[in-house]
Amino acid sequence: MPLDPETRAQLVETMRRFVDERLIPREAEVADADAMPADIIQEMRDLGLFGLSIAEEYGGLGLTMEEEALVVMEVGRAAPAFRSMFATNVGIGSQGIAIDGTAEQKAKYLPGLASGAIIGSFALTEPEVGSDAGSVRTTARRDGDHYVLNGTKRYITNAPHAGLFTVMARTDPAVKGAGGVSAFAVEAGVPGLSLGKPERKMGQQGAHVCDVIFDNCRVPAEALIGGREGQGFKTAMKVLDKGRLHIAAACTGLAERIIDDMVGYAVGRRQFGKAIAEFQLLQGLFADSKAEALASRALVLDAARRRDAGEDVAMAASCAKMFASEMVGRVADRNVQVHGGAGYIRDYRAEQLFRDARLFRIYEGTTQIQQTIIAKALIAEARGKAGL
Template structure:
């Protein structure tokens, strides 16, 4: 059930203050340490940020998609590592259980995910499987009252910290493609599960990523999400539709932060006796950035409202994720350009946020994958309309 407008606005305002007063001032510290301070994580837990989309009966806030987007617009204004810390619990690391889990699975995991006591992670990508999610090679062999998992997952966000992994694995080796893939909830301390060394990344320091390895990892049969084999790919796609809207909202938030930084620098920095904001070529970069961020915000909210109304938003989510992630990359580049030489210096944050923004065009489906999804959906709609 949606929040009343007053409560919603108070929640958004609280999140904005937290971002301005606690997260943005800590960005340099997080980038240098490649970790978010424990006291900030505790404050994020206290604010309920780990349970934005988890139902109230499990201790979450139970926000609608639109309400979540409004909060992510604010949270996204800080360096993306902060949002990433809670995002797997809000989205891909918990939504498989929230959407398709059994009653017992929901009761066991969702309260701890909502509180942030338990960090979730989504284990789909493999060394040779990324965008082709239906070609998962990690296997799950039925053995009595258990499944035995073998395989390696790659670039798993929050993998070093996660206590619970939503794992896509092939339960039917005789069925190629998506039909043979199932989803499992696998706890970190399960024998046979290990994690690799955290990767050193171009940007988004403080958002750890690593391999997750399954070596004869034996999990109980009731770890199968939903209790039915062969539904893992469908679960993953539902999770990713929502996750792509979340990512698009984060891109909007970061773009709006970058625009604030860009304008603030342009009105203070003087050349030829006046602020550079007075020069038309600089004004063009400011104006293009503002218009594109506004368009992305409108796309996210429209798609979020349609999802809340029960509509199929696979196409809309792909459009929003593609446009917003490309948009924030352009805005981040313009921010460096407006800052000039200062944009290449760490103290001004422009270069760090430029590197941070680059990942949005890759994870949860690259731009090229979104283009394929969009084009295929367009063709399918045309065939249905014309009967061809």
């Protein structure tokens, strides 16, 4: 059930204060240490951030998509590593179970995911499988009351901290493409599951990724999400539609924060006897950034409301993710330009946010994949109207 307007406003304001007072002041610490402070993680748990999208009956906040987007826009104003800490629990790390899991799977895992006691991770990407999710090569062979998993997953967010992996694996090698892929809830620590070394990344220090390796990893048959083989790709697509709106909201929030930084710096920085904010060429950068951020906010919230109303928003989610992720990259680049030489110096944060923003155009489906999804939907729509 949606929150009443007053409660929703209080939630958004609480998140804004948390970002301003607790997260932004510690960005440099997180980036330098490449680690998330334990006290910040606990505060996130206390605020319910790990369970934003999980139903109240399992200990979550049970927010609508629109409410989640509004919260994420606030949290997204801080360096993206903070959001990444809990985002897999909110999205791809829990929603496969929340949407398609059995009653037993939901009862077993969702309370821990909602509280943050369990960190969830979504294991889809492989060394030779990224955007083409239907070409998964990791296998899951039925062996009595178990499945035996073999394969490697790559660039898996939060894998070093995860207690639970949602794993996409091919259960039917005779079925090519998406139909042979199934989803599994695999607990960390089971024999045959190991982790690669944490990757050193361009940005988003404090958010960790690594390979997840399955070597004759035996999991009980009850780990099959939903209890049915061949549904994994469908589960992944349901999760990714929601996740793309979440990412688009995060991009919007980060862009809004960067605009504040950009204009704030320009108002205080003087050249030729006046604040550089008075220069019309820079004002054009401000105006373009603000207009694009407002457009992104409107696009995300419109798609979120439509999803809450039960509409199919696959194309709208792709539009939002594509636009917002490209937009925040442009805004981050303009911010470096407005800062001039200072934009290349770490103390001013512009260079860090520029690097942080770059990843948004890649994960949860690259810009090019979003373009393909949108184009195919438009073509199908046109053919339908023409009766072709």
